[in-house]
């Protein structure tokens with residue numbers, strides 16, 4: 001497999017073609033952005049940590065029978081993935097009120113939700129990723145009702161697997177964001193990344209934040225928190 005031209009550069013990752021039209025290389029960057037790109041910085045080591053953490057989560061999901069775009073980790077910063085067409089939805093699953101949900105419902109951060117909440121946001125930098133519902137998704141035509149059911153079922157299964165796995169490592173999975181794509185056969189496949197950039201992780205004992213909220217809220221110790229997550233997952 002040979003890495004070829006860059007196809008796309010996002011806020012946290014670059015995507016490269018390979019000599020196989022069905023495989024891409026994803027390179028994780030140290031860049032950190034928040035609030036739709038208004039806050040920016042570089043966090044030394046973040047790309048490497050997120051690549052390793054994300055790879056471990058995708059391998060865990062695979063071991064539980066949940067397939068994704070992930071093929072294998074190639075290096076400290078790179079993963080080999082299957083080519084998918086990304087569905088322009090950010091699928092957020094929540095177990096504990098935090099962030100925008102705490103604001104929307106007027107619930108204090110940290111209040112446990114009686115059941116997981118699944119939300120869909122329309123991926124659009126221009127619109128600022130608005131919260132949308134199933135009717136909006138049907139009108140926009142970004143996913144069929146069957147694809148949306150598939151996405152929801154997979155998202156809830158991923159929540160169950162990750163929550164149990166993290167709880168055993170003294171981490172609470174507060175909420176997280178997933179993205180899905182369609183492969184060449186039209187299958188809905190988990191894509192993107194699962195990392196402290198896209199999840200809220202709290203230490204189960206102290207409730208200390210071990211995720212990107214340390215960057216968003218200027219709490220410091222971002223790299224150390226990401227390192228702690230990797231360490232608890234058994235990686236190095």
Ligand code: C5P
Pocket residue numbers: 090092098099100101129175176177197198199200212
């Ligand atoms: O900000 P909000 O509370 O809606 O975020 C919910 C979850 O989705 C958090 O874990 C956050 O890290 C993630 N998220 C993300 N990318 C976005 C928005 C939210 O990974 N653009």
